[in-house]
Amino acid sequence: MNRVAIALLMFFFIGSCLADEHMQMHMHHGDAGGDKRISLALAPEMKQHQLSNMREHVEAIRSIVGLIAGNDFAKASEIAHLKLGLTEETRKMCEMFGNEKFRKLGLAFHKSGDDLGDVLLKKNVTQSLEALSRTMGYCVECHATYRQ
Numbered sequence: 001m002n003r004v005a006i007a008l009l010m011f012f013f014i015g016s017c018l019a020d021e022h023m024q025m026h027m028h029h030g031d032a033g034g035d036k037r038i039s040l041a042l043a044p045e046m047k048q049h050q051l052s053n054m055r056e057h058v059e060a061i062r063s064i065v066g067l068i069a070g071n072d073f074a075k076a077s078e079i080a081h082l083k084l085g086l087t088e089e090t091r092k093m094c095e096m097f098g099n100e101k102f103r104k105l106g107l108a109f110h111k112s113g114d115d116l117g118d119v120l121l122k123k124n125v126t127q128s129l130e131a132l133s134r135t136m137g138y139c140v141e142c143h144a145t146y147r148q
C-alpha cells in the first residue's frame with residue numbers, strides 16, 4: 001500500500017470516530033430523560049433556598065480543609081457543627097421535604113457533620129480527613145440520587 005492510500009484510510013477511520021462521538025454528544029444533550037435521578041419536585045423559591053444552602057456547604061468544606069491544614073482544629077470543629085451539623089435550622093430544612101428517603105439521608109448527613117466536629121477536636125489530621133471523607137460521602141450519594 002502506498003502512502004496516499006494509508007493516509008486516506010486513516011482519514012476515514014478518524015473521521016468516523018469523530019462522527020460517532022458527535023452523535024453520542026448530540027444524543028446526550030437532546031435526551032431529556034438522560035438524568036435518571038429522582039426529582040424532588042421543589043417549588044421555585046425552595047429551589048433557590050436549597051441551592052444557596054448547598055453553596056454554603058461547599059464553602060464550609062473548603063474552610064474546614066484550610067483550617068485542618070492550618071492546624072486550627074477548634075475553629076474547624078465549630079464550623080462543622082454550625083454549618084454541617086444537625087441544628088434546629090438544618091433539622092427544619094430537612095423536614096420540609098416530602099421525600100422520606102431524602103429527608104433521612106439529609107439527617108444522616110447532618111449527623112455525620114456533628115461526628116466530624118467531634119473528631120476534629122482530637123486534632124488528628126488522619127482521623128479528621130477520614131471523618132471529612134465520610135461526610136462528603138453523603139454529598140456524593142445524595143447528588144447521585146436526587147435532583148431538584
Ligand code: HEC
Nearest residue numbers: 051054055057058102105106109138139142143146147148
Ligand atoms: C440529602 C441530599 C444532599 C446532601 C447530603 C448534599 N446535597 Fe448538595 N444538592 C442536593 C440537591 C438535591 C441539589 C440540586 C441538584 C440538582 O437539582 O441537580 C444539590 C446541589 C448542590 C450544589 C449546587 C449549588 C448551585 O448553586 O447550583 C452544590 C455546590 C452542592 N449541592 C454541594 C453540596 C456539598 C458540598 C454537600 C456535602 C457537604 C452537599 N451538597 C450535600 C442535595 C444534597
